[in-house]
Amino acid sequence: MPRRFAQLTFTASVQAAQARYGTRAQAERYAAGGSDNSELGAREREFIAARDSFYLATVGDTGWPYVQHRGGNPGFLKVLGPTTLAFADFRGNLQYQSVGNLGGNDRVCLILVDYPQRRRLKLLGHARVLDLAAASDAALAALWQLPAGDAEAPVERVLLIEVAAFDWNCARHITPRYSERELSSLLDPLHQRIARLEAQLRELGGAEP
Ligand SMILES: Cc1cc2nc3c(=O)[nH]c(=O)nc-3n(C[C@H](O)[C@H](O)[C@H](O)COP(=O)(O)O)c2cc1C
Structure with a gap:
């Protein structure tokens, strides 16, 4: 099955670069084979649900790309x-x-990175803006559990993204990094164990003559 992501991104200019650098045949094989990658499966759902940030690229009227960070609690991208x-x-x-x-x-275009596991997923899509000031949009958005925001930065809209294609990238050059939350889940059991050992030591010390 042709790979949808490559169909959308292997433009004439990209193909020319592949030809210049001698990878055209390899790129063609990649584009022709594998999964269609236009519908999110269990692997993608699990990955997206665990992310606490992603980068969002849009295209300006002048043709300049624009990239910005979005973040929230894990699962904020639904x-x-x-x-x-x-x-x-x-x-x-x-x-x-x-x-x-x-x-x-x-x-x-979105790129989502799991730094500890060194995995990254990129997605292409069409975005629609639902403005919460519009009653019908607000009613639709109320169907999902959205963060409320706060007085300084209330939620003003929902961005709905219709995924056109996605693709996974390799792990190379992703430095493992850990958020406070991820570190806590790794270190908390250790801290608890140390606390238990310290308590046992104190008991043993107290039992000495
Ligand atoms: C007070 C304040 C709170 C924000 N809270 C969030 C947030 O929770 N999540 C998030 O992704 N961005 C948050 N942002 C950043 C904005 O969502 C966004 O990155 C910023 O407005 C730039 O967007 P733009 O480059 O698309 O114009 C916050 C910004 C401010 C000033």
Whole structure:
């Protein structure tokens, strides 16, 4: 089955670069084989549900790409269906660059990285903005459990992403990094064990004549 991601990204310019660097045949084999990768499966769902951040690229009216970070609690990027993602977007820094770009071009690219396990997933899609100020959009968004935001940065809209294709990248050059939350889940059992051992030692010490 042709690989959808390659169909969308192996443009004439990309193919020319592959030809220049001698990888055209390899790239063709890659594009022709494997999974279609346009519907999110169990592996992608599990991966997305565990992420606490991703990078979102949009395209400006001038053709310049624009990339911005989005973050939240794990699972803040929700998988609503096999090809649909959603996340709450905040009032933020008031510049509205990503959402503004989407008014001219709905194409987005997301990259999600699992630093401890050194895995990364990239997705292409079309984004739709649901403005919570619009009653019908707010009613639709209420179907999902969205973070409320706060007075400084309330949730103003939901970005719905219709996934066009996704692809996994290799682990090379991803330095393992751990968030506070990830470190806690690794270290808490150790700290508890140390506390238990210390308590046992104290008891033994107290029992000495
Ligand atoms: C007070 C405040 C709170 C924010 N809270 C979040 C947040 O919880 N999650 C997030 O991804 N971005 C948060 N942001 C950042 C914005 O969502 C966003 O990155 C910023 O507005 C730039 O977006 P833009 O480059 O698309 O215009 C916050 C920004 C501010 C100023």
